[in-house]
Amino acid sequence: MVNAQAVRTWLQQKGIDRCGACGSEDLQVSRDLYALVTIDRTTGGPDHRRGTRAVRLRCGNCAHLVLLHARQMGLEE
């Protein structure tokens, strides 16, 4: 479960207050973390042992999606 308030505080500290595509301030924080899974170079399939966890922001106006690196945001160890 993502701490939406912690994400909003982080966004505010970084000066991010609106959608980069349309300018709307309606940015919705995902409840769950998402995973960007690395593709195994040998098999060409997903390697579920390696990857990046991300918080998803979705613009309530234009549906633009943004992924933020959870560890860099301090949301995981």
Ligand SMILES: [Zn+2]
């Ligand atoms: Zn937008």
